[in-house]
Amino acid sequence: MTKQRRTDTSRIPALPRTLSSHLVGLLRRQIITGAYKPGQPLREQDIEAEFGSSRGPVRESLRMLLQGGLVEYAERRGFRVRSYTVLDIENLYDLRASLEGMVIGSLAGQPLETLIADLHDSNRRMAACFDTNDLEGYFTENQIFHDRLIAESGNRPISEVMVYVNEVSMPVRYRLLRETLLSRRSLDYHERIVAHLARADIAAARGETQEHILYNKQAAALLYAV
Amino acid sequence: MTKQRRTDTSRIPALPRTLSSHLVGLLRRQIITGAYKPGQPLREQDIEAEFGSSRGPVRESLRMLLQGGLVEYAERRGFRVRSYTVLDIENLYDLRASLEGMVIGSLAGQPLETLIADLHDSNRRMAACFDTNDLEGYFTENQIFHDRLIAESGNRPISEVMVYVNEVSMPVRYRLLRETLLSRRSLDYHERIVAHLARADIAAARGETQEHILYNKQAAALLYAV
DNA sequence: ATATTACAGATTGTCTACAAAATGGTGTCG
DNA sequence: CGACACCATTTTGTAGACAATCTGTAATAT
Numbered sequence: 001m002t003k004q005r006r007t008d009t010s011r012i013p014a015l016p017r018t019l020s021s022h023l024v025g026l027l028r029r030q031i032i033t034g035a036y037k038p039g040q041p042l043r044e045q046d047i048e049a050e051f052g053s054s055r056g057p058v059r060e061s062l063r064m065l066l067q068g069g070l071v072e073y074a075e076r077r078g079f080r081v082r083s084y085t086v087l088d089i090e091n092l093y094d095l096r097a098s099l100e101g102m103v104i105g106s107l108a109g110q111p112l113e114t115l116i117a118d119l120h121d122s123n124r125r126m127a128a129c130f131d132t133n134d135l136e137g138y139f140t141e142n143q144i145f146h147d148r149l150i151a152e153s154g155n156r157p158i159s160e161v162m163v164y165v166n167e168v169s170m171p172v173r174y175r176l177l178r179e180t181l182l183s184r185r186s187l188d189y190h191e192r193i194v195a196h197l198a199r200a201d202i203a204a205a206r207g208e209t210q211e212h213i214l215y216n217k218q219a220a221a222l223l224y225a226v
Numbered sequence: 227m228t229k230q231r232r233t234d235t236s237r238i239p240a241l242p243r244t245l246s247s248h249l250v251g252l253l254r255r256q257i258i259t260g261a262y263k264p265g266q267p268l269r270e271q272d273i274e275a276e277f278g279s280s281r282g283p284v285r286e287s288l289r290m291l292l293q294g295g296l297v298e299y300a301e302r303r304g305f306r307v308r309s310y311t312v313l314d315i316e317n318l319y320d321l322r323a324s325l326e327g328m329v330i331g332s333l334a335g336q337p338l339e340t341l342i343a344d345l346h347d348s349n350r351r352m353a354a355c356f357d358t359n360d361l362e363g364y365f366t367e368n369q370i371f372h373d374r375l376i377a378e379s380g381n382r383p384i385s386e387v388m389v390y391v392n393e394v395s396m397p398v399r400y401r402l403l404r405e406t407l408l409s410r411r412s413l414d415y416h417e418r419i420v421a422h423l424a425r426a427d428i429a430a431a432r433g434e435t436q437e438h439i440l441y442n443k444q445a446a447a448l449l450y451a452v
Numbered sequence: 453a454t455a456t457t458a459c460a461g462a463t464t465g466t467c468t469a470c471a472a473a474a475t476g477g478t479g480t481c482g
Numbered sequence: 483c484g485a486c487a488c489c490a491t492t493t494t495g496t497a498g499a500c501a502a503t504c505t506g507t508a509a510t511a512t
């Protein structure tokens with residue numbers, strides 16, 4: 001079949017300015033939501049056919065996903081959806097807890113007004129998602145909360161590393177949210193973290209954050225057990 | 227000009243089984259040694275011309291370097307050699323110290339015989355490089371020492387993150403080595419670390435490692451000041 | 453029966469060539 | 483002096499072809 005190309009771009013929501021990055025968005029979603037399953041091979045031809053693009057952008061986008069850690073790659077054997085062991089997941093959450101702890105620690109002695117305001121907003125939106133039982137929104141807002149925290153650090157190396165760690169754990173957290181009853185727990189944690197920050201009690205905020213992440217660690221590890 | 231290709235592969239040292247990964251090696255070296263300077267644009271055509279390959283492998287290899295953090299990328303603006311601020315460098319070393327500290331901490335209660343033997347070997351080779359004033363060798367062995375330590379953790383997420391952090395700091399450390407009188411200091415640190423591990427004194431090994439890295443932080447930050 | 457080898461199909465890696473869009477700079481005009 | 487149109491350069495997308503390698507299966511030898 002002949003492929004429409006340039007014109008395709010007009011249908012794209014807003015941001016993706018190249019076909020590759022558009023493809024990244026589509027593939028990423030498939031992986032995070034579990035439509036593409038862990039270990040599944042991602043064959044170039046299949047993806048070409050599925051999204052109607054040529055090989056260049058497909059390979060490009062797979063490389064981009066590789067950078068985020070969502071896919072694995074072996075020379076001449078191609079790409080696969082990343083798979084996780086229970087140990088991986090435990091290590092992942094431990095690492096997140098440590099890193100996010102560092103980020104919060106680095107906030108000490110800085111003006112935090114705008115940060116706190118933004119976090120409040122995020123929490124409000126997250127609460128709204130909870131009330132309307134909007135899973136996708138809840139998931140997204142949760143990520144926004146943590147991203148906002150990281151952005152505040154102004155620490156480029158740690159930000160980059162956190163982006164990676166968060167991206168890798170995305171499918172795990174999505175599954176956790178899906179297969180668990182939607183609870184106010186994350187929301188409550190977030191509100192306590194903001195409260196600690198508002199009192200400039202960095203140590204407490206840090207502890208609360210780590211407790212928050214490590215609680216989820218247990219839940220996630222259970223999901224992947226056996 | 228006609229390009230030799232398949233046959234090219236025969237000239238390649240050993241490992242690179244694809245042109246892309248071969249290119250990565252060449253480009254990586256240029257960046258780490260400073261032949262390509264921070265901020266310098268990496269134009270596809272230039273690289274094609276320089277190494278006589280086509281677009282595919284060039285873009286592929288640049289993406290791989292991006293994954294290691296050695297280059298920066300902006301859509302439709304292409305790739306550049308990554309550049310560093312003093313703050314970046316301080317943050318980078320702090321992060322390395324924390325992460326490598328975690329790795330060593332995770333070694334507690336495990337059998338360490340082979341690890342210690344390997345580290346000993348690495349140190350011996352590093353000492354030889356020092357004696358013959360072999361900078362390149364010294365640099366490489368130093369990396370091998372730290373890599374070996376990380377590998378022992380069996381912690382995939384932390385390993386991946388450390389690979390990234392080490393890769394990003396590679397040009398900084400190369401420059402530090404180049405512009406500093408070659409001293410036994412790193413070597414001495416390594417030997418003390420191994421000695422602590424041999425006594426199963428994990429806490430001491432951890433402290434020594436962090437001190438080692440944070441000492442270099444100061445030196446590196448000085449290099450990039452002003 | 454087990455292990456090895458040989459082969460065919462599928463998949464990735466690379467090249468050439470052309471076309472389309474965006475970027476950054478230049479110069480003109482108000 | 484600033485806004486706007488123009489242009490060369492560069493990146494991005496597509497197509498088709500062929501080479502190299504991997505995978506799994508079937509035939510062979512032990």
